[in-house]
Amino acid sequence: MKLTLKSKIWFTMLSIVLMFAFFILVYFPNQQEKSLLRNFNTEVQNLSGTVALGVKIALTEQNFEGVETALDFVKQNHHLRFVSLVQVDSTKNTDGTWSVKKTVFKTYPDAFTVDVKAESNDSIIIKHSAFSTPIMKGEIMLGMSTEEITASKQQIRSTSLIVCFIVLAIGIVIGFILARHISVPVLALRDAALKVGQGDRTQQVQSTSKDEIGQLGQAFNKMVRDLELAESERKAAQEQLIQSEKMASLGQMTAGIAHEIKNPLNFVNNFSKLSLELMSEMETEEDEEEKKFLLDSIKSNMAKINHHGKRADSIVATMLQHSRGAAGTLIPCDLNQLCDEYTDLAYHGMRATSQEFNSSIVKDFAKEMPPVNLIPQEFSRVILNLLNNAFYAVNERYVKQLAEGKQPEGPEVRIKTEIVGNYATIRIRDNGSGIPETIKNKIFEPFFTTKPTGKGTGLGLSLSYDIMTKEHQGKMSVTSEEGTFTEFCLELPI
Numbered sequence: 001m002k003l004t005l006k007s008k009i010w011f012t013m014l015s016i017v018l019m020f021a022f023f024i025l026v027y028f029p030n031q032q033e034k035s036l037l038r039n040f041n042t043e044v045q046n047l048s049g050t051v052a053l054g055v056k057i058a059l060t061e062q063n064f065e066g067v068e069t070a071l072d073f074v075k076q077n078h079h080l081r082f083v084s085l086v087q088v089d090s091t092k093n094t095d096g097t098w099s100v101k102k103t104v105f106k107t108y109p110d111a112f113t114v115d116v117k118a119e120s121n122d123s124i125i126i127k128h129s130a131f132s133t134p135i136m137k138g139e140i141m142l143g144m145s146t147e148e149i150t151a152s153k154q155q156i157r158s159t160s161l162i163v164c165f166i167v168l169a170i171g172i173v174i175g176f177i178l179a180r181h182i183s184v185p186v187l188a189l190r191d192a193a194l195k196v197g198q199g200d201r202t203q204q205v206q207s208t209s210k211d212e213i214g215q216l217g218q219a220f221n222k223m224v225r226d227l228e229l230a231e232s233e234r235k236a237a238q239e240q241l242i243q244s245e246k247m248a249s250l251g252q253m254t255a256g257i258a259h260e261i262k263n264p265l266n267f268v269n270n271f272s273k274l275s276l277e278l279m280s281e282m283e284t285e286e287d288e289e290e291k292k293f294l295l296d297s298i299k300s301n302m303a304k305i306n307h308h309g310k311r312a313d314s315i316v317a318t319m320l321q322h323s324r325g326a327a328g329t330l331i332p333c334d335l336n337q338l339c340d341e342y343t344d345l346a347y348h349g350m351r352a353t354s355q356e357f358n359s360s361i362v363k364d365f366a367k368e369m370p371p372v373n374l375i376p377q378e379f380s381r382v383i384l385n386l387l388n389n390a391f392y393a394v395n396e397r398y399v400k401q402l403a404e405g406k407q408p409e410g411p412e413v414r415i416k417t418e419i420v421g422n423y424a425t426i427r428i429r430d431n432g433s434g435i436p437e438t439i440k441n442k443i444f445e446p447f448f449t450t451k452p453t454g455k456g457t458g459l460g461l462s463l464s465y466d467i468m469t470k471e472h473q474g475k476m477s478v479t480s481e482e483g484t485f486t487e488f489c490l491e492l493p494i
Helices: 005-060 064-075 147-197 212-284 288-324 335-353 376-403 460-471
Strands: 080-092 098-108 124-132 137-145 331-333 360-364 372-374 412-420 423-430 475-481 485-493
Touching (some): 005 064, 005 124, 005 137, 064 080, 064 098, 098 137, 147 212, 212 288, 331 335, 335 360, 335 372, 335 412, 335 423, 372 376, 372 485, 376 423, 376 460, 376 485, 460 475
Parallel strands (some): 360 412
Antiparallel strands (some): 080 137, 124 137, 331 372, 423 485
């Protein structure tokens, strides 16, 4: 059974009070009774000795009235049950042994019958005091009633019982006060700590007392303030890292865009220059057949210029479309076109950072893919992150195999779209080194990365996971076999 703090305080106080009550109710009365009985026994023995001494003096002086006077010494004592003058005679037996015979010589009160062999019991205390004179040997046998002692015992027990109840009541009151004084602030501190653990950094506890609990409350309040400050600084640092990650992705995407636009622009420039040369040649040409051939060539060049111009315009239009949507706004998008564009952008961005990089790309897009509601700016970042990681993985494995003198496997990245139930699914698969099983469950955690220091912040997959699950209410999972492949699966509700 789990005991609360208040229960523990109550249990402790009750244990102390019960121990004290036991002392008051049992031990203390018992000691008092023993002390009373011991003192009374001593008093009776002293009285008996005093009477015996008086009788001895009287008999020695042969003053028989003095014997009565000695006995009168205890006759007025209200405890007196009897006092007897006992004659003790020693006689020799026929076998040579001695025997003692006691005979009651005189008793007060006269009607009281005394047994010389009587002993003390709960109602009477009997004491013997011997004396010896030339006239006789004997002893004084004194019996005192214990009624007053018994009454005193009862009084002690009654008083002890009353005191015990008073102590118990005081203990309960003190226990209640202590339990409230200790448990209330401690429980308040516990509740505040639980809320802080749940993310509420505004919790503060009342700390009015000057004792250790008050100091603990003040220390807790300071800790929460420091934690809030540290949390703010951490969030600011995290925001800077996130921004750095976004800028890094943007830089790589910009390199890809530049490469994608540069190709059609090169074609436009080259065919424009060639067309100008053909036009100049046509002006000086007199042969009509040759002029017609030159004119056809110029028309062909113009068609090629128009084609590549439209290609450049398509790239720019796609980028503008993705930038027009308000932050957090879902708009219908052509998923296949988006994946196609950003696959090329990611590839050429990787090529821009590493001239030696090369990889085959396999695109397998669903033919009848309906428009999917997306936040283009955010979802494109997910595609870029996963493709950048895929290209990095296949390149790293290729370079490693070359360094080890092995026949490298050609780098390959696959991207596939399909409809599975009520979800549009994107699968990005690479034949890189794969993800070890021991860290697979950590790859979506912030700041976790398998890349060398300086080559990754560990935020790409974490941000991608949040974008998929929180902003698009989708799913993101990974399947991998170490040394063979890694495949990320994105699922978007249709």
